[in-house]
Amino acid sequence: MEMEQEREWAEAQKIVVSVDLVDAAKRQLQFLAAVDRNRFLYEGPVLQRAIYRYNVCWLPLMAKHSESPICEEPLVVPLDCEWIWHCHRLNPVQYKSDCETLFGRILDNSNALSSVEEVSKRQTGEIWNAMYPEEPYELDLTDALLDISREFPQCEKVTKYDLVSAVKRQSSFFYQVSRPHMSDDIFLQEAVARYKGFLHLIRRNKERSIKRFCVPTYDIDLIWHSHQLYPMSYCKDLSNIMGKILEHDDMDSDRAKGKKLDVGFSETTQQWEDTYGCRYWRAGAMYRGSSPFPVSESPCPFKVLGKELGLLYQCKKLVQLSKVKVVEVVLEFVAVKNLPEGHKGSLFVTFSKKEPDMFFNSKRKLSIFSESGEKQVAYFQCEPSGELHFELTYQSRSNILITKPFKAIGSTDLSLQEFFAPISKLSAERWLELVPSSATMSSRPIFLCVAVSFTTPTPAPQVLHMVRSCPFSKSSCVSPLFGNIQHAKSWTRVIDELGNDVISLQMRYLNKERIKGDLASRKEVIGITESGETHILAEFVGDEWYIKGTCGSFWLQKKSGNDSHLFELISNKMVRLFHGRRLEYESKHCEKRRSDRDFVTAVEFSAEHPYGRGAALFDLRSGIFEVKDDWLVLLGITLAFILSDILRKEGYNGFSVKGVDLRERSNMIKKEKDKKSTTSGAVKREMAVNAEAKRAGCGNSQSPGCGEEGGSGCGQSAKSGGCGSCGGGGCGSGCGNIVESGGCGGCGGGCGGGCGNMVKCGGCGSCGSGCGNHLPCGNETTVGVSSEATEAVAAA
Template sequence: MEKEKEQTLEWIEAQKIEISVDLFAAAKKHLHFLGAVDRNRWLYDGPALERAIYRYNAYWLPLLAKYTESSSICEGPLVPPLDCEWVWHCHRLNPVRYKTDCEQFYGRVLDNSGVVSSVNGNSKSKTETLWKRLYPTEPYDLDLDKAISEPEDVSSLEKCTNYDLVSAVKRQCPFYYQVSRAHVDNDVFLQEAVARYKAFLYLIKRNRESSVKLFCVPTYDIDLIWHTHQLHALSYGNDLTKMIGKVLEHDDTDSDRSKGKKLDTGFSGTTAQWEETFGRRYWKAGAMNRGNTPKPVITSPYVWSVKKSTGKEEEFQSVLQYQEVKAIEVILGIVGIKNLPDAHKGKVFVVFSKTQPDSLFNAERRLTILSESCGEKQVALFQCEPKGELSFQLMSSSKSKSLGFTSLSLPEFLFPVTKLSVEKWLELTPTRRGKTDDPNPISLRVAVSFTPPTRSPTVLQLVQARPSLKDSCFFPMMGKARLAKSFTRVVDETETEVISLQIRNSNDAAPKADRRQVIGVKECGETYVLAEYDGSFWSLLDSKWSLKQTSDPTKDGPMFELSGTRMVTFYLGRKLEYEPKHNAMLKSEKDFMTAVEFSKQHPYGKAAGLLDLKFGSIEAKENWLVLPGVVSAFILSDLLKNKGFTATTNKAFITEESNEIGVLSQVKLEAETMMNVDLTSPVEVATEKINGGARCFSKELNATGDCGNMVEEEAGHFGCGGCGGCGGQCGGGGRCGGGRCGGMTKMGGGSCTGGSTGCGNCGGGCQVGSCGHMINNNARENAEALNDVVAA
């Protein structure tokens, strides 16, 4: 208990670190800006980026210098063009180099005081007027045509950094993917991230005072706040100089996460020191590496035209009645036990489950106790609904009997969301009746981390009662269809029927041979015409949507388009977030189609749903896609099946978001064999070598992502590793880090997350190690395991 009090006091002391920026508010603006840049990916590479770098050096920095010298040159805040702001952003993320460049060319650090982001909706007219007066031949907004046809040579400028900004930009491009999930913008998540960042700095401060050389490596939540702090160059410099006597480096150029290298040992050391100092787990749900940024389906913004909303979209919403499910991601570890009788020491394990099994988690699974186990070290990562309690039962492996049970309520922390990490001692209630007033009951120390509740994808399955059509009715050239005599039932994950579908001849007075309809029949007998085929395309939901083949489908291009008030295209295979993140694919890609939404917010496409043609299922990430998605899946599955696809619909569909347990052991497995195997329960166990730098479900198990952001620790330099977030493709670890994979089993397609959750060798944000497999939780041991950790 004395040790726990000391660790609590250390945490309180860490929170006293003074930071002169409201990092919570600034992080929200930071996320908004990164999203805007990601919608303009021409800023990531090529001639447009080169032009942006030229404009940054030739126009923006000189203008900023004039403004910071005398703000009277422009009334109101200064607003940089988006391209210049992005290059400026990446330059500041090397704070030592940015400070040096500014002082060399302008005699002082050029700060963002009085500067407002171009994406915050503020008027930029005054800045644009000033720009035109100072630079009459250069447009304020980047002219892309000129950028491509007239690249400039920055070496011709008198004041120009020789820092490789092209490489700096490329290292930062993957960062947004790692921090773009809905829960990251949650107030409690960000508030906890700020607190963890202060604790991160506190470790660095302590190490410097004690002459301890440790290369510190953050998780992605910490990394986001660290980046945010650096964007306020003067405040960051002053705060860190006051704290440790110098500006803390953030060099994101080192990406070698292999075993024994700086990133690998740094993350292990950071994890061990964090848990020893604060008595808290370093891993955090929702802060681990998601894996490599998915490959884009297009490389230039999609041009589309959508129908204006008629305000009648609600008319068909009542057709499908299904339960909307909320989900949380959970990382769970049993980190200690006390008052255990000597006869049972080293011979116990814990079985955990939920008191209210749900559609995402309905299993019992076994976990070792980290302080007791001398073999496999386990941490579970899974998804569940935010209701009920997590139940724990202590079992004796020698006598196969229960020694007691306890539980932890989820709603207590999530309604409303008050805290997202819990680590506490839970007393066990004896299983057998008898003496219950033991003054020293057996207790388990349980560590749980979870994300705020978010909408879980809706998964519906198409089950055919009888053989379907032999011929397709989609297009004339595919042959005329024969009228189907049977219905296809649409059922939810509880096998409850929500509607039945059938393709039939049109009910027109004089129907044409190639006119067909999709009708839906509910159990109460209500019948709806959900789609009609006129010989060239399908009109869905009273012409609110249309489904047709693309004019020129190619191997890598879309095969079908679903257009209405939104534009959705269907690509063969698993794309974007559904992309398999491993080498061996046991499920054929031809069995899947990805629905990709294109919009102003997602000009390069966002995965909106997944069709599993083999198992006859559709997963819809948003409510608006459920009904048109089901109708489209029904039509497409019939069409494609009759072109050579086979459908087996008597098997439950497992989504990419399956639950898992990751186990750390000294046994190396060929990780690919763990992937894409149909799961029979929501949680699975996998074992993999604790290998700092592991690439989460990669055969070699060594990190290969491009991660970066570190800090030098030699010669008085402190280093804090850059990582995944900071430039690394992997962030927290090769492919793992935060994907849904980690050291766990099939994650539906390889989402990655398991590693030591927290950070695999990369696991987290800036250089968090390579990637990992689940967590090993004994300070040093845990740290090494966390090197291989993954979390979502």
């Protein structure tokens, strides 16, 4: 930062807030999760009843208690009333006006506790029942036919504020902030500092009579909400900071280019970076897109298996998988200085992981803001270790039209160790000295300004591949397992992302026997672990599969009729299987080109997730299995294997990609391992993934099917945008992982639709439409693109 920018940031950090905002944010996240488990509160009769109870019961009770305490302990607000109270307080000016009009003072929460805190509700319940004998203290939120016609003597004292609309606006907020890093202390502490910086910008605008609609990122917005939930403190603090209570205008939600929210976010970004000299966009704090479509409109009653289990399995961890963590990264190249003479032209920085990992294993490139005048921001995931490698390249103006390759000027590295061992700070902006290339002559050291931010590390999902092996032959050196096998099936090997064997599976058909007068075939799924141990993983009992899992055993029951799910697994947990990509695995962008019938989503239902949580995804065509939790790994492996057998009648013939055996993927990885043992496992995986991508019509860099003029599909480099390379004029649709080209045509021309994971243009260069992944969406703009938050503030 320059000295003036440092002074501005220091001035912002002097802002005094009388609330522990880190603790308040954690409490808010806990409460919002409880509300999300009771989605009847979002709309319909239950919402109407909650608003009624809030107006005629809770507010009068709070007013009476604040005037003269009616009990020694704080009141505990019922969940439904707390939700309406929450949404009311998020319009602080309206809330203050309503309280003063109805009760003569602001009703604060200093003498009230949240319903989700572990405290006794007995005393509050007794007071409530005495005051409102006909109204239960805790409402049955599953009753969709609640009677809201009864009235109370105080019913004339109600707010005129449209609480139904307020709830509707806030019901989507939890999805945006419900990720693990949002509750991390370091992330929240930095969010508090950024919130103070946000308030300082608005204060500066007020002092200079600048009218600007300032739009927060979601980390700032979470802290802002947390502050407003303490109305007395918020009013006092904001009056001290800027002489008035700051309005929280959440009415605008249209993120289209040129609309109020889009313009406000771009202007806020520009002002922030000019004022503080650091980047406004933050990893893990940007818009995630709309909430996934639910698999059920009503909560699923969690049930435990009631019938006697026919087999008893001891819980034993049969597969050993490495624990891998992942972080999200937002990267921007801000400026370069001391550039040698004769190197003017198109400047880019190629960036990669010095030791590629399973999440980030390719080279990508971005322009430099100070040289191009266009903001380009890269979003990606990687493991929180190793080094990011940057190489500054240029192409002279005389070579642009004849597409000569870029020449290297110099390179430098940024170690991730300083951020994550231990975790200290989640963002940095610094000048890095380049090591000049052999062809670069410079009398002064060249520096590159790099801005980067991270989320805190979170456990990465396990991704496994099922590879069908050839059936045994007489000459095979491996014998079939012992037992009365009627006919041997081929083996299916399960390998991890690095090509390491996890377990091998086989379906055994035993002697046919009569069950209840019918001729039936007994089947088993057997597995051989890496150590050579043999285990029975599942048995076909009657007309159901009985499957062993790490956390217990499950019955797999097929569903029919009007049920939306295909199968159900029940035991001490309940898992339902749905066709297609559901919930967190919902199709986005280029993935929509794949048919939903190629996928099955395993959805876990529990008291914590009554509406379901995407726990695993099976790609039936490729044999790829992604799972989030350890308890589901062995169960999921067995289940995916059984599903392949069950669904084979629908046209699936084992695990293959367009007829190509995935054994090829494994062999490719193994060959590369023998060829160069020092090469990291992630590079080997990249070779396999690239081979599969070419078969599927997607390419890296400039491979056919994507990234060239007239193509379609998806790509992973700066020139791939579905169709039309950067500067080209192709048309089509698709998506690119780099900012320059979102859908087609790149940045130079062409039109169509698509999406970009990085941000310069979301649709297609200069014209088109599309959407960005995790970052704002839109077409080419000077300082960013579409708005990033549902909440905004208009500063007078």
